[in-house]
Amino acid sequence: MSAIPFDLAVVGAGPAGLSAAVVAAEAGLRVVLIDAGVQTGGQYWRHPDERHLDAFAAPEHTGHHHWDHYRALRDRLRRRISDGRVDHRAGRQVWRIDPAGDGTVFALRTTAVAGLDDAAPADRAIHARRVVLAPGAYDRQLPLPGWTLPGVMAAGGVQAMLKANQVTAGRRAVVAGTGPFLLSVAAGLARAGVEVVAVCEANALSRWAATPLRAVQEPAKLLEGVGYAATFLRHRIPLHTRTIVARVAGDERARGVTIAAVDGDGRVRPGTERDLDVDLVALGWGFTPQLELVVGAGARTRVDVDGSLVAVVDRDQRTSVAGLYAAGEATGVGGAVQSCAEGELAALAAAVDSGYGIPSARARRLRRRIARGRRFAVGMHRASPVPEHWASWLHDDTLVCRCEEVTVAAVRETVVDLAADDARDVRVTARPGMGMCQGRVCGFALSCLVADRTGRPTRAADLEPLVRRPVGTPIRVADLAALADLSGVADAEAPGPTDPVAPSGLTPSDLADLAPRKERP
Numbered sequence: 160m161s162a163i164p165f166d167l168a169v170v171g172a173g174p175a176g177l178s179a180a181v182v183a184a185e186a187g188l189r190v191v192l193i194d195a196g197v198q199t200g201g202q203y204w205r206h207p208d209e210r211h212l213d214a215f216a217a218p219e220h221t222g223h224h225h226w227d228h229y230r231a232l233r234d235r236l237r238r239r240i241s242d243g244r245v246d247h248r249a250g251r252q253v254w255r256i257d258p259a260g261d262g263t264v265f266a267l268r269t270t271a272v273a274g275l276d277d278a279a280p281a282d283r284a285i286h287a288r289r290v291v292l293a294p295g296a297y298d299r300q301l302p303l304p305g306w307t308l309p310g311v312m313a314a315g316g317v318q319a320m321l322k323a324n325q326v327t328a329g330r331r332a333v334v335a336g337t338g339p340f341l342l343s344v345a346a347g348l349a350r351a352g353v354e355v356v357a358v359c360e361a362n363a364l365s366r367w368a369a370t371p372l373r374a375v376q377e378p379a380k381l382l383e384g385v386g387y388a389a390t391f392l393r394h395r396i397p398l399h400t401r402t403i404v405a406r407v408a409g410d411e412r413a414r415g416v417t418i419a420a421v422d423g424d425g426r427v428r429p430g431t432e433r434d435l436d437v438d439l440v441a442l443g444w445g446f447t448p449q450l451e452l453v454v455g456a457g458a459r460t461r462v463d464v465d466g467s468l469v470a471v472v473d474r475d476q477r478t479s480v481a482g483l484y485a486a487g488e489a490t491g492v493g494g495a496v497q498s499c500a501e502g503e504l505a506a507l508a509a510a511v512d513s514g515y516g517i518p519s520a521r522a523r524r525l526r527r528r529i530a531r532g533r534r535f536a537v538g539m540h541r542a543s544p545v546p547e548h549w550a551s552w553l554h555d556d557t558l559v560c561r562c563e564e565v566t567v568a569a570v571r572e573t574v575v576d577l578a579a580d581d582a583r584d585v586r587v588t589a590r591p592g593m594g595m596c597q598g599r600v601c602g603f604a605l606s607c608l609v610a611d612r613t614g615r616p617t618r619a620a621d622l623e624p625l626v627r628r629p630v631g632t633p634i635r636v637a638d639l640a641a642l643a644d645l646s647g648v649a650d651a652e653a654p655g656p657t658d659p660v661a662p663s664g665l666t667p668s669d670l671a672d673l674a675p676r677k678e679r680p
């Protein structure tokens with residue numbers, strides 16, 4: 160445990176966190192940047208392993224946008240690391256954040272992502288006076304018949320393989336779901352030599368026309384769209400709107416899909432089904448912010464336009480917890496450029512709150528930039544909603560939770576027969592979201608299914624329990640065991656524990672939550 164706390168801890172080295180760390184260090188703060196990845200970039204700038212670039216066929220920037228901006232940020236970070244202003248802890252994930260001492264310091268508990276944790280138990284907790292949370296998002300997944308077959312992947316996962324490994328996940332692909340990200344994935348696959356036999360967009364493109372002013376807020380995105388259109392023409396990729404993948408066929412792995420036209424509410428139009436032979440199905444329904452640390456730290460949340468749970472922040476990215484800031488997708492899905500601006504503003508706010516003088520014009524410019532990006536994001540979410548009647552595509556035996564093998568029928572019966580009227584009730588009763596992924600994959604779909612069944616819209620109070628957990632990321636039993644060893648160290652070195660019952664920061668009820676559960680028959 161570091162006896163002298165950092166001025167600022169930044170969790171996440173994607174566009175938001177990387178920007179925050181660099182700007183805060185340049186403003187004079189002593190920063191620790193913690194990221195689960197072995198190198199910076201996050202999801203958007205995910206790129207080949209920098210130690211082995213010779214092993215890759217194409218340069219590291221292949222398939223990237225705004226790469227010059229990333230390179231500049233990476234260079235600035237390296238300079239701040241070498242002059243000692245930033246300590247970059249790569250390959251470590253934060254699994255819990257607690258106030259420590261008199262409440263003016265946060266304790267961030269970390270664990271190694273892979274392999275043995277060679278940090279001494281006492282060094283696994285990092286102390287900082289302020290924290291910027293920039294943990295990004297997950298792919299938002301919706302179940303459909305056959306979605307658990309090998310060969311069916313989340314669109315973000317397909318993109319990640321392309322960017323990080325320069326590997327395509329199949330040879331003949333269909334890309335389906337909703338939103339502009341589908342275009343990016345399909346264009347990337349086509350340029351990498353995959354035959355993209357169809358892109359199925361569940362909504363009508365005319366929905367963008369309903370918010371033209373929002374769409375023109377971001378001319379750079381419009382230009383990006385023109386680039387994708389050119390790639391579609393060059394590779395003859397058919398774009399079908401108001402069309403979905405209704406089911407995936409295959410035994411051992413995906414070997415085809417049935418696509419179907421839908422009406423404006425997402426109901427399949429009878430007689431429009433058509434089979435396609437593919438070995439890769441990339442499904443993209445947008446992203447779900449990763450809120451475990453935000454909720455765990457006690458910050459307020461709200462439901463965003465796209466139905467995601469997001470952190471509530473003020474105009475300078477401060478959360479409702481003093482000293483805790485949030486930036487990037489955690490405050491609402493809006494893309495990488497928006498995330499960079501939010502990260503920068505959070506860093507400036509942290510610097511001001513730490514007593515550093517910052518030119519106010521810079522903060523004003525960032526606030527204007529963020530407001531514009533937000534207007535675009537709202538337009539994008541309204542143009543690309545999850546169709547209202549998507550649940551009608553499911554069969555009774557379609558799996559909702561693949562970890563615990565809970566079916567659609569089981570979820571519906573739990574709502575109807577056992578009167579479970581929110582996602583948390585269903586989760587503790589029928590066990591969806593109780594397996595290894597802890598609801599990261601099925602949580603959003605589960606909440607939509609329950610809302611569909613109860614007829615009651617989802618509220619923040621329904622979604623929060625799905626992400627509230629005493630341990631924010633999977634950890635090893637050894638990490639838990641180390642907490643017992645740590646208790647003496649924490650007492651001796653921390654400025655003074657706030658919770659005498661559990662110096663680890665875990666309350667008795669948290670510890671009860673961690674106890675092994677009995678399997679239901």
Ligand SMILES: Cc1cc2nc3c(=O)[nH]c(=O)nc-3n(C[C@H](O)[C@H](O)[C@H](O)COP(=O)(O)OP(=O)(O)OC[C@H]3O[C@@H](n4cnc5c(N)ncnc54)[C@H](O)[C@@H]3O)c2cc1C
Pocket residue numbers: 170171172173174175176193194195196200201202203204251252253254293294295296297298315316318319343446449452486487488489493494495498631632
């Ligand atoms: C799989 C995937 C692929 C995507 N690909 C694209 C794309 O190609 N184009 C596009 O426009 N958008 C893409 N997105 C959306 C994209 O995430 C954002 O627009 C952008 O990257 C958001 O930046 P961010 O800094 O908020 O988060 P991210 O870029 O997601 O960065 C978050 C970082 O936080 C780290 N982290 C999270 N939790 C912890 C923890 N507990 N401890 C330590 N570190 C942690 C992660 O390792 C990650 O590096 C993708 C999203 C996903 C989920």
